[in-house]
Amino acid sequence: MRWRQRLGDLLTLFLLALGGVVMVLPFLWMVLTSLKPFPEIFELHFLPREPTLENYEEILFRTGFLRWFVNSLLVAAITTLSVLFFDSLAGYTLARLRFPGRNLVFILILSTLMVPTEMLVIPWYVMSAERGWINTYWGLLFPGLITAFGVFLMRQFFQTLPQDLFDAGRIDGLSEFGIFWRIGLPLVRPALAALGIFTFLGNWNAFLWPLIVVQTPEMRTLPVGIALFSGEAGTAWHLIMAASSLAVLPVLLVFIFFQRQIIEGVVLTGLKG
Amino acid sequence: MQLSLRGREVLWASIFLAIPLAFFLYFRILPAFQALYLSLYDWHVDPSQRRFVGLEHYERLWEDPLMRRALSNTLLYSLLGVPLQIALGLVLALLLQRVPVARDFFRAVYFAPYVTPVVAVAWVWSWMLSPHFGLVNELLVFLGIPPQPFLQSPSQALPTVTWVVVWQNLGFQVVLFLAGLQSIPRQYYEAARIDGAEGWRLFRHITWPLLNPVLVFSVVIGTIGYLQLFTQVVNLNFTDQGGPLNSTLTLALYIYQTAFLRFDLGYAAAITVVLFVLILAITLFQLKFLTRRIEV
Numbered sequence: 001m002r003w004r005q006r007l008g009d010l011l012t013l014f015l016l017a018l019g020g021v022v023m024v025l026p027f028l029w030m031v032l033t034s035l036k037p038f039p040e041i042f043e044l045h046f047l048p049r050e051p052t053l054e055n056y057e058e059i060l061f062r063t064g065f066l067r068w069f070v071n072s073l074l075v076a077a078i079t080t081l082s083v084l085f086f087d088s089l090a091g092y093t094l095a096r097l098r099f100p101g102r103n104l105v106f107i108l109i110l111s112t113l114m115v116p117t118e119m120l121v122i123p124w125y126v127m128s129a130e131r132g133w134i135n136t137y138w139g140l141l142f143p144g145l146i147t148a149f150g151v152f153l154m155r156q157f158f159q160t161l162p163q164d165l166f167d168a169g170r171i172d173g174l175s176e177f178g179i180f181w182r183i184g185l186p187l188v189r190p191a192l193a194a195l196g197i198f199t200f201l202g203n204w205n206a207f208l209w210p211l212i213v214v215q216t217p218e219m220r221t222l223p224v225g226i227a228l229f230s231g232e233a234g235t236a237w238h239l240i241m242a243a244s245s246l247a248v249l250p251v252l253l254v255f256i257f258f259q260r261q262i263i264e265g266v267v268l269t270g271l272k273g
Numbered sequence: 274m275q276l277s278l279r280g281r282e283v284l285w286a287s288i289f290l291a292i293p294l295a296f297f298l299y300f301r302i303l304p305a306f307q308a309l310y311l312s313l314y315d316w317h318v319d320p321s322q323r324r325f326v327g328l329e330h331y332e333r334l335w336e337d338p339l340m341r342r343a344l345s346n347t348l349l350y351s352l353l354g355v356p357l358q359i360a361l362g363l364v365l366a367l368l369l370q371r372v373p374v375a376r377d378f379f380r381a382v383y384f385a386p387y388v389t390p391v392v393a394v395a396w397v398w399s400w401m402l403s404p405h406f407g408l409v410n411e412l413l414v415f416l417g418i419p420p421q422p423f424l425q426s427p428s429q430a431l432p433t434v435t436w437v438v439v440w441q442n443l444g445f446q447v448v449l450f451l452a453g454l455q456s457i458p459r460q461y462y463e464a465a466r467i468d469g470a471e472g473w474r475l476f477r478h479i480t481w482p483l484l485n486p487v488l489v490f491s492v493v494i495g496t497i498g499y500l501q502l503f504t505q506v507v508n509l510n511f512t513d514q515g516g517p518l519n520s521t522l523t524l525a526l527y528i529y530q531t532a533f534l535r536f537d538l539g540y541a542a543a544i545t546v547v548l549f550v551l552i553l554a555i556t557l558f559q560l561k562f563l564t565r566r567i568e569v
Contacts (some may be wrong), residue, residue, distance in 0.1 A: 012372050018383045019365060020438070027385075029408050030397045090293040098279070099286040105294065112301040116501055116552055119524050119545040122532050123304035123312060129318075138373050146296045172425045176285035207504040208525070212533055223392035223504075230396050233512045237400050244393040255388045259381045262388065266445065267452040 021031050027248065034242040041238050055242035062192025064217050065131060065246065068225030074137070075210075076203040077145060079144040081198045084192055086146045106155070112148045117208060125212055135215040142204055152193050153269060157191040158184060194265030204251075222247055298299065307550075308542045323539075340544065342519045343527040344551075346426035349526035350523065351434055358439045359491055362446025363484075369447065370454050386445035391441065395508035397423065398437045400508075417507035424510050427520040434521050442498070448492060454480070454485035481548055483564065489563045493556055500552050501525050524548050 032054050033041055036048040043049075054138075059065050094106050124143060133139035161184070169179040185192070210221045220228065226247055230240045255262060278321065282452065312325040312330055334340050365383060368524050369376055401408045402423040410420040423433045461479050503525035515522035515530070524544060532541035 003553075008375050012368050014373070016368050016372055016379050017366070020379060023386060023444075025408075026397045026401055026440075028393070033400065064446050070294060086293050086296070089289050093289040094277075097282050097286040097289070099283040101555060102286075105290060108302070109293070109297050112297055112305075114546070114549075115301065115305045116497075116548055116555055118501060118503075119308045119549050120301065120304045122528075122538055122542050123307035124300075124534070126307070126538070127304070128310070128465050137349075143300060145300075146293050148297070148301070148480075149292065167399060176281070176289075180289075198426060199387060205504075207392060208529065209508075214528075223390060224398065226390075226392050227508055227511065230508075237403075237406075241397050243395050247393040248389045248397075251389050252385060256381070257384060259384070260377075263380065263384055263448055266448055267513050 027252070030241050030248065033237055034245045036238055037235070038238050041097065053161045055238045055248065058239055059242045059246060063229055063243070064220065064225060065229075065243065067218055068220045068222045069139075069246075071140075071220065072204055072222040075140050076142055076200050079203045080196055080199045083147055083150050084196055087150030087195065088154045088185060088188065088192065089149045089180065090146070091156075092158050092184050094151070095155045095158035095182070096161075097176075108220050109148050110149050114153070117143075121209055121212055124209070128213060134213055135219050137219075139213040140210055140219075140221065143209055144199075145204070147199065150199065153191060153195055157188045161187055190265070190268060193261060194268045197262055197265050198269055278495060279315075283474065292487075308545050308549075311539055312543035312546050314539045316540075318538065324555060326539070330540045332545075333540065334543055334547065339527060341520065341523045343500070343515075343522045344547075346431060346520070346522055347500055347502065347524045349431060350502055351496050352481050352483050353432060354435045354438055354442075355495040358442050358446050358495060359488070362443055362491070363450050365443070366450035366454055368496045369451055372491065375474045377479060380448065383447045386441045387444040389441075390506045393509050394441055395437065398440075399511075404444065409531070423559075424521075425517060427518045430510070430521045432518060434505055434509055436504065438499070442495070449487055449491060450484070453484050457483045485563075485565045490561075492563060493559050496555060496559065497552055500548070503529065 032046065034046060035053070037050060037052050037054065040049060088108045090109070094102060094109075120143070126138050128134050133142070165183055165187070166179055174182065205223060206221070207223045207227070209223045211227075214220050214224055217225075217228075226243050229243060233239050259270045283415050313325060313327060314390060318324045369379055372379065381496060402410075404410060404420065404422050404425055407423075409423070414420055424430050436526050457480065461483075462475060463476055465479055502523045506523055506526050511517055515526050525548070528541050528544045528548070531537050531544065
């Protein structure tokens with residue numbers, strides 16, 4: 001009985017390790033390729049024979065990479081802050097304040113979750129073209145500033161809090177905004193963290209709308225920049241992999257540091273939402 | 274002026290909701306109706322030159338071979354991808370649940386691809402899968418299997434793209450299932466064991482039914498994702514997007530090409546309406562037929 005248990009454990013470990021290799025190998029191969037000089041990438045060596053950082057130098061200083069990185073950081077950061085503020089404010093109002101038409105407003109906001117982005121990008125484009133938003137930061141930002149998913153998520157969390165806390169705030173003479181800001185928000189911090197992570201990742205990854213609204217190289221976000229650069233680079237895989245590494249490694253690093261919070265955040269939003 | 278407590282609450286609610294509500298009306302609801310409206314017109318930059326064509330675009334869709342191809346491909350992606358990522362995710366979660374050591378380490382390894390940028394990852398896979406110098410083919414040859422064309426072959430390209438998407442989504446599935454498994458009370462298993470249930474029967478009668486909420490969520494969210502597939506398709510075969518021979522073309526990519534490469538915005542709007550109806554219908558269908566009430 002005991003050796004059967006042991007064998008089962010070993011088999012489990014083996015299968016998980018095998019799957020783990022499939023998960024890690026692409027990243028490993030990406031980094032290894034990025035360290036090779038051009039002719040070497042077509043040889044069968046796994047490790048670089050003459051490792052070089054030249055590919056990184058080329059990407060960092062002879063393409064718009066840094067600009068694209070900053071653009072993405074800017075767009076994702078502003079969007080995330082806006083989402084955190086407005087989604088939680090709207091979620092709080094829908095959960096804790098009584099006013100006529102509350103359910104109607106909630107259903108109206110929720111119904112927008114049904115509309116796929118593909119259906120919105122054409123009217124957004126027409127709107128942006130008419131108002132001069134094409135190829136501007138505002139053009140990149142506006143679609144993501146408030147999200148229905150976040151409003152829904154925050155409403156769920158605010159609903160679970162006991163009313164006494166909010167009544168206490170009123171007795172202490174806090175304004176309605178003070179009650180939201182000083183009593184409500186600190187109590188839903190885990191939900192805010194999860195929503196923040198999700199929103200940041202979503203915007204950091206966004207491809208369809210930035211591809212449409214951006215027209216000049218210096219306005220590109222990182223995904224658009226990498227796609228168009230790689231498309232032009234052709235078979236210069238050493239450069240494409242250096243660019244990919246520069247896009248992937250910072251994210252992996254952040255993930256390794258905060259993996260517990262990130263994974264728990266995903267579970268929180270996934271199961272509540 | 275003295276406001277009643279009730280009146281104050283209504284006033285504050287309208288202040289708090291003013292900006293979010295205006296946003297949703299102006300950037301979500303209005304554009305959705307605009308898409309519907311644009312689909313009835315032939316596009317022109319000058320609004321006075323747009324010609325009303327009624328349902329002509331929808332009739333044209335019916336006959337359009339590219340539309341048919343995009344639609345069937347899109348459905349095929351979901352039919353392949355969703356079951357595959359759910360099955361693999363569930364197996365891995367069950368393995369993770371019983372592994373005696375390094376559970377958090379493995380969980381992080383499987384989850385890592387989910388947080389990395391989709392575009393960069395697609396290019397990494399496109400290099401790995403390249404027919405001549407790709408790592409995957411080197412490994413196949415090493416194992417005595419002839420090299421495969423993968424993304425260059427009209428019959429292999431769609432499953433290959435699906436695999437790349439599954440690879441990246443897998444960690445999300447694993448983490449969800451693992452949380453679902455851990456929320457099942459241990460007593461249920463102990464009680465069933467006393468009644469003589471073992472292995473498969475424990476899974477069939479306790480694990481599977483109690484995982485239903487996570488499963489329904491995964492199927493619905495997963496399907497919506499595959500029905501909107503775009504980024505991977507564009508980047509995995511950048512020089513022949515949707516190819517070879519339209520074998521990887523999706524509805525989202527066809528919408529993009531029609532609207533922004535051919536500037537046929539009215540016709541593209543009609544395709545987006547079809548995509549909207551498709552997503553809505555499939556989601557409602559899944560919610561109706563997959564949700565099981567659990568009696569404990």
